[in-house]
Amino acid sequence: MxxxxxxxxxxxxxxxxxxxxxxxxxxxxxxxxxxxxxxxxxxxxxxxxxxxxxxxxxxxxxxxxxxxxxxxxxxxxxxxxxxxxxxxxxxxxxxxxxxxxxxSFGIWMLGPAMLEFASEAQKLEHLPKIVHGEIRWCQGYSEPGAGSDLAGLQTRAEDKGDHYLVNGSKVWTSYADKADWIFCLVRTDPDAPKHEGISFLLFDMRQKGVTAQPIKLISGSSPFCQTFFDDAKADKANLVGELNKGWTIAKRLLQHERQMISGIGGNAALGGSEGSLENIAKKYIGTSPDEKIAESATRDKIVQHKMNDVAFKLTMSRAREEALQGNADGALTSMFKYFGSEQNKRKFELLLEIMGSQALGWDGDQFSDRELNTTRQWLRSKANSIEGGTSEVQLNIISKRVLGLPD
Ligand SMILES: Cc1cc2nc3c(=O)[nH]c(=O)nc-3n(C[C@H](O)[C@H](O)[C@H](O)COP(=O)(O)OP(=O)(O)OC[C@H]3O[C@@H](n4cnc5c(N)ncnc54)[C@H](O)[C@@H]3O)c2cc1C
Structure with a gap:
């Protein structure tokens, strides 16, 4: 378009x-x-x-x-x-x-996956609540022994007639302590090959058998939790797709997640027009008589960064248009996730160079709120290339699916 x-x-x-x-x-x-x-x-x-x-x-x-x-x-x-x-x-x-x-995770991840895989009754039940922000969802994928090797997950769901009984634990569950419901990968056939015994289940987090314990990030905040299920109940009506065929849904949802993380960088470095890299550099480094950023090496780095931003944005937009014409390629989301999250990390490294020690404050009057926030955002950006699948895992996918290299 x-x-x-x-x-x-x-x-x-x-x-x-x-x-x-x-x-x-x-x-x-x-x-x-x-x-x-x-x-x-x-x-x-x-x-x-x-x-x-x-x-x-x-x-x-x-x-x-x-x-x-x-x-x-x-x-x-x-x-x-x-x-x-x-x-x-x-x-x-x-x-x-x-x-x-x-x-919300409902908008970015669960909803698009449900539109493709859920039954009509499930869509009518869950999607309008996402639209209106009535229910907050969290994502129960990673486990202490299953991150990059996600299909190695061990959380069990046992068939109890009209419901499943869920036992096990998840980790790095973002906002599990604030969520109402979870979309969760569970093992429903422990004897099948690992990718074939997984199901995609939705259940209520506000029940007795669920505990969410917050974990602190390097940036000081606690956006995620370790989550324990002890005989948590999931109604059978909330199994999405077929029993033991959840891996296909899990992978598609990851593509939506990676798409969302790719776009995390954006143009403004710190929000608002005064937060552009140029304006921040002018403030911290100063300007030459012709109103340019005083250091030519920093000017070059900013221009290079912005050219990459623009090229990336245009490439994403071309891919979106091609997807609308039916030419979607799943490996593209891995390329975008890799580039977008590394680009966001580079942006914060550049900000650190520009702002110097003012972007390394933790507290104290010598730092403005914005500066303190920059330190936290710089540390938070480190997680971009881990969440939703690490950069190394994206490179593996690109090697196999795009370059055709052997396993
Ligand atoms: C901020 C944040 C939010 C998150 N939110 C959620 C959430 O809401 N729900 C959820 O389920 N999970 C969440 N996660 C977890 C995330 O999906 C995992 O951290 C990620 O998949 C990596 O798994 P791991 O931490 O177990 O690392 P591991 O898989 O143990 O990897 C450790 C290191 O080894 C490398 N490695 C592993 N395997 C290979 C390989 N085959 N080839 C090359 N290198 C390899 C990795 O790249 C990494 O550097 C979140 C993570 C972060 C950081």
């Missing part, structure tokens, strides 16, 4: 743009048109507190149109937008600097 601009669009597109603009003008509160502080992100679910009350209004307004997931079908609560309409909506949201109304 070529870039849509107000000058080359059809009368239908123009009408959709003007309706969308008018709707946003009326329904997007002013405080939702500012950069998002991390602690105001809306993840939904029963523990959501809406630190900024406008974010509740913004979520309800967007969800009522299905625009928290604009391209999902209307029957499941989505916006039912075509790719063109979705692009126009994104442009209009960008133009007013609108915050995302809702972020």
């Amino acid at each position: 070529s870039e849509i601009t107000s000058s080359n669009e059809s009368p239908e597109d123009a009408a959709f743009r003007s309706e969308t603009r008018a709707w946003l003008e009326k329904n997007c509160p002013a405080s939702m048109r500012t950069s998002m502080p991390e602690n105001e992100t809306v993840w939904g679910g029963t523990q959501e507190t809406f630190k900024n009350p406008d974010s509740k209004i913004w979520l309800e307004n967007m969800a009522s149109k299905g625009w928290t997931v604009p391209t999902w079908p209307k029957e499941y609560g989505g916006g039912g937008l075509s790719p063109r309409e979705n692009k126009i909506l994104s442009q209009e949201l960008n133009d007013i600097n609108a915050r995302p109304a809702l972020q």
Whole structure:
């Protein structure tokens, strides 16, 4: 799909743009048109507190149109937008600097997998709750002995007639302590070859047999947990796809996850226009008489970084268009995950070079909040090339699937 601009669009597109603009003008509160502080992100679910009350209004307004997931079908609560309409909506949201109304694993990972693999009844039950942010989901994949070798997972689900009984433990389960439900990989046939005895199960985290213990990250926050299941119950109606055929769903969901992580870098280094690499460099390094960043070596590094960003963004956008025409290639998500997460790490290394010791503060009055946040984000970026499958694992996939190298 070529870039849509107000000058080359059809009368239908123009009408959709003007309706969308008018709707946003009326329904997007002013405080939702500012950069998002991390602690105001809306993840939904029963523990959501809406630190900024406008974010509740913004979520309800967007969800009522299905625009928290604009391209999902209307029957499941989505916006039912075509790719063109979705692009126009994104442009209009960008133009007013609108915050995302809702972020969630349901939107990025579970929903797309369910649209492909779940039964009609399961879609009707679970998808609208994702659209409205009523239920927050977490991902139960990794285990203490199964990370890169995910198919080695040991958490068992035993058939008990109308339900499964789940026993075992998961680790690095992001936000398990805040989630309402989990999408979980379980072993349902311990005697089958490892990829063939796995099922994809959904169950309630707010039950007696589930314990989530937070683990601290190097950045100081505790976004993930070790999660224990002791006779946790999962209704049989919540087995997605066929029994013992969960590996196919697991892999597809990982592609959606890797796609999401690829886009994590973005253009602004630290949010907002004043957070661009150039502006930060001008502030910390100073400017030459002709208003350029004072150090030519830093200028070169920033230009190189930005050229890679632009080339990456264009390549992702070309791949999305090709996927719409039915030419999707699963290995591409590994390439994007690899490049996107390494690029994000490089961005923070560059920021560190630019800001020097001001980007290494942990606390104290000599650092601004933004500087303290940079230190934490730099440390957090290290996890980008681990979560969703490590960079080494992506390189293995690319070697096999793209380059055709032997195992
Ligand atoms: C911030 C964060 C959030 C996460 N959230 C979740 C979540 O919500 N749910 C969830 O289920 N999991 C989550 N994870 C876990 C993540 O998926 C795993 O950490 C990841 O798959 C790697 O597994 P591992 O940690 O067991 O490392 P290991 O598999 O033990 O790997 C250790 C090292 O060995 C390398 N290695 C392993 N095998 C190979 C190989 N065949 N070839 C070359 N190198 C290899 C790896 O690249 C890595 O450097 C999260 C992780 C992070 C960091």
